[in-house]
Amino acid sequence: MRRNNRYRWALLLCLFLLPAVQFSHADDDTAPAADKAGAASADQAGGADSNLSKDVEDLKSDALKLNRDLLILEEELLFPANTQVAIFLSVDVGKFFRLDAVKVSIDNELVASHLYTDRQNDALIRGGIQRLYVGNVKSGEHEITAIFTGIGPDQREYKRGATTKVTKGEDPLMLEARVYDSTATMQPEFDFKEWEL
Numbered sequence: 753m754r755r756n757n758r759y760r761w762a763l764l765l766c767l768f769l770l771p772a773v774q775f776s777h778a779d780d781d782t783a784p785a786a787d788k789a790g791a792a793s794a795d796q797a798g799g800a801d802s803n804l805s806k807d808v809e810d811l812k813s814d815a816l817k818l819n820r821d822l823l824i825l826e827e828e829l830l831f832p833a834n835t836q837v838a839i840f841l842s843v844d845v846g847k848f849f850r851l852d853a854v855k856v857s858i859d860n861e862l863v864a865s866h867l868y869t870d871r872q873n874d875a876l877i878r879g880g881i882q883r884l885y886v887g888n889v890k891s892g893e894h895e896i897t898a899i900f901t902g903i904g905p906d907q908r909e910y911k912r913g914a915t916t917k918v919t920k921g922e923d924p925l926m927l928e929a930r931v932y933d934s935t936a937t938m939q940p941e942f943d944f945k946e947w948e949l
């Protein structure tokens with residue numbers, strides 16, 4: 753009888769322990785699978801992050817292109833080619849003149865003025881060209897005047913002007929206000945030059 757009880761207990765114990773052992777082995781078998789699934793989901797997340805970064809970069813690029821296109825469109829709308837006038841400044845000087853300020857008028861109306869720092873002067877002397885004015889004028893004849901103030905020969909204050917009359921047609925008008933040394937007169941010279949488009 754005691755022997756039968758032992759067998760029963762052993763059998764019951766086996767019945768209860770067998771599923772537990774199987775579950776523990778199943779957990780061991782699924783652990784690598786879970787690790788693999790976790791690694792796969794991490795790889796997918798990494799891939800999703802790289803895709804997201806690429807999408808963000810593409811959006812930035814598209815936004816920059818759109819902004820450039822909008823600026824071009826805005827300039828075309830504000831300054832149509834048939835009414836556009838642009839005035840640039842170039843300085844080719846050495847000994848005879850150092851620019852302090854310039855004022856530009858179209859038909860006796862002040863349209864632009866600028867004060868110059870030493871760095872800006874140096875940039876102009878090295879070949880830089882500054883856009884002084886872009887605007888609209890009606891077709892027809894116009895008088896453009898530029899007044900230049902600075903330090904001239906013998907370190908004296910110097911104020912000179914240049915005037916030109918232009919006829920505005922259907923095409924944009926591009927003018928260059930020039931300051932340059934004249935070795936013949938030992939003085940700075942000021943004039944306008946129309947750019948051919």
